[in-house]
Amino acid sequence: MNTLIQTVKEQWNKISLAEEKDISGTKISKGDLLLFLIQYQIQHLGKMTILMHQANLKMPAIYGPAIEEWANFGTKAPKYNFNYDFDLNNEL
Numbered sequence: 001m002n003t004l005i006q007t008v009k010e011q012w013n014k015i016s017l018a019e020e021k022d023i024s025g026t027k028i029s030k031g032d033l034l035l036f037l038i039q040y041q042i043q044h045l046g047k048m049t050i051l052m053h054q055a056n057l058k059m060p061a062i063y064g065p066a067i068e069e070w071a072n073f074g075t076k077a078p079k080y081n082f083n084y085d086f087d088l089n090n091e092l
Helices: 004-011 012-020 032-053 067-073
Strands: 020-023 027-028
Touching: 012 032, 020 032, 027 032
Parallel strands: none
Antiparallel strands: 020 027
């Protein structure tokens, strides 16, 4: 099993993610900090792709092929379903 996945399963739970850290004088839970970092990365990736499209630049395949690259594979880009079914109250 991947070491990162194993570590997350062993060490991340509701209690550890609720622990607070002092960030520049502000108390914030580890879970909220993790959420902030994920949202921050997603926001800036979205901004980058929009600006690159506007400049007619080739999209990097950071998270897999860009929609324009699927034609190189002789197929259409897959449609994604983002309707996840999970309970946020359960431990990870």
